[in-house]
Amino acid sequence: MNTTDRPAPPPASPAPKRVELPYFPGKYRCALTTSWDDGTIHDRRLVAFMNEVGLKGTFNLNSSLLGRTCEGWHNYIGADEVAPLYAGHEVAIHSADHPWLDKLEPSQIVAELLDDRRALEDLVGYPVRGMAYPFGTYDARVLAALLALGIVYSRTVESRDNPWPAPEPLTWAATCHIFTTQPKPLNERFADWHGSWAPRLFYVWGHSYEFEDRKDWAALERLLKPLAGHADVWYCTNIELFDYDEARRRMIIAANRRTAYNPSARTVTLLVDGKPVDVAGGQMVRLDQP
Numbered sequence: 513m514n515t516t517d518r519p520a521p522p523p524a525s526p527a528p529k530r531v532e533l534p535y536f537p538g539k540y541r542c543a544l545t546t547s548w549d550d551g552t553i554h555d556r557r558l559v560a561f562m563n564e565v566g567l568k569g570t571f572n573l574n575s576s577l578l579g580r581t582c583e584g585w586h587n588y589i590g591a592d593e594v595a596p597l598y599a600g601h602e603v604a605i606h607s608a609d610h611p612w613l614d615k616l617e618p619s620q621i622v623a624e625l626l627d628d629r630r631a632l633e634d635l636v637g638y639p640v641r642g643m644a645y646p647f648g649t650y651d652a653r654v655l656a657a658l659l660a661l662g663i664v665y666s667r668t669v670e671s672r673d674n675p676w677p678a679p680e681p682l683t684w685a686a687t688c689h690i691f692t693t694q695p696k697p698l699n700e701r702f703a704d705w706h707g708s709w710a711p712r713l714f715y716v717w718g719h720s721y722e723f724e725d726r727k728d729w730a731a732l733e734r735l736l737k738p739l740a741g742h743a744d745v746w747y748c749t750n751i752e753l754f755d756y757d758e759a760r761r762r763m764i765i766a767a768n769r770r771t772a773y774n775p776s777a778r779t780v781t782l783l784v785d786g787k788p789v790d791v792a793g794g795q796m797v798r799l800d801q802p
Contacts, residue, residue: 525800527769532783533760535676535711539788540746542706543676544739545570547667547686547717547750549606549644551578551594552586554720559597561732565740570750571598572606572644572667575631586721594635602749604642605629605663614651621657629661642751643667644717655682664754667717676713677757690718690735691726699738706742713753714739756780763791770800 536543546562546569548555555571562569579590594603607613608628613621625643632640641664645654648669658666665681671692672685687705692698698716705714716739723729740747748756759776766772774780777793784799791797 525802527800528785529769530783530785531765531769531772531799533763533765534781534783534788535713535757535760536746537756537779537781538746538790539744541744542710542712542714543746543748543753544714544716545748545750545753547572547604547644547715549646549717549719550574550586550610550721551589551606552719552721553589554586554724555589556593556597557729558720558723558732559601561736563600565737566747567736567740568601568747568749568752570602570604570642570644570667572604572642573628573632574606574608574610574646575628575635576608577610586724591635594632595637598636602642602751603632603636603640604644604750605632605640606644607646610646612647612649613645613654614649618653618657621654622661625657625661625663629663641665642754645669650683658682665750667750669717674710674712675715676753681754686715686717687713688716690716691722691731698735702739706745759793766799770798772797772799 546567548569549572551571551573577588580588589597605625605628607624609624611624613624629640641662643663643666645666645668665684667684667686670685671688675685675687678684688698688701690698702714705712723731756778759778759780762776763780764773764775772782772791773796774791774793779790779792782789782791
């Protein structure tokens with residue numbers, strides 16, 4: 513048979529014109545996370561509400577203060593409550609004793625951070641890798657200690673309209689405080705944010721005792737409930753954001769855009785010419801299939 517008589521191979525499907533790596537997984541256009549400091553007994557009421565409406569949060573605890581009764585201040589949850597109370601959320605460090613870290617010499621900085629991490633890991637049974645700064649203060653020595661101790665991120669008390677991706681994870685700003693009024697109250701600000709086309713993160717922080725101090729537990733319904741229940745919002749903890757982003761950045765897209773490989777253990781969503789494609793951990797997929 514003459515080679516010219518052989519049937520030509522079927523034409524290859526065209527490669528996609530564009531393969532994107534969205535910031536958030538699956539169907540989610542945007543994400544929402546919360547962060548709460550100190551671990552006082554008012555976390556019980558806050559967590560119960562968040563569980564009811566489907567919000568998720570990161571709770572930054574001082575291990576040396578757990579179980580402490582403080583006359584004239586707020587009492588702290590007990591160590592035995594930590595694992596069951598915060599199940600489904602994230603526990604992160606806040607230093608062991610809540611000092612001004614930038615006023616300590618290096619060995620005490622390390623002790624405050626490492627002691628807190630070890631104690632909290634003993635309670636929750638998983639690696640604790642996040643933090644919020646007590647009093648919001650830090651310096652270069654604190655940042656160096658966090659980096660050496662394997663802390664992935666640390667939240668400040670600063671605000672940034674769009675806090676994701678974090679320009680510097682160890683000086684991570686939130687969107688706003690729970691009781692912000694500038695430029696608008698939280699619920700109104702969220703409504704504006706959610707109405708935007710941009711794929712952004714909305715990040716709220718505060719303390720559960722603030723609801724008690726203000727005698728305003730109704731703010732749970734007024735401020736927090738409007739944030740919940742949106743199908744296009746990914747409700748996640750702080751560390752879930754960073755873990756997904758790490759997996760997203762590890763994705764290997766072929767230069768010809770015909771294949772993609774996910775070397776991580778976490779499913780990552782691609783946008784292939786605008787169509788979402790989930791790539792499971794360890795999976796190689798064709799991107800040029802109809």
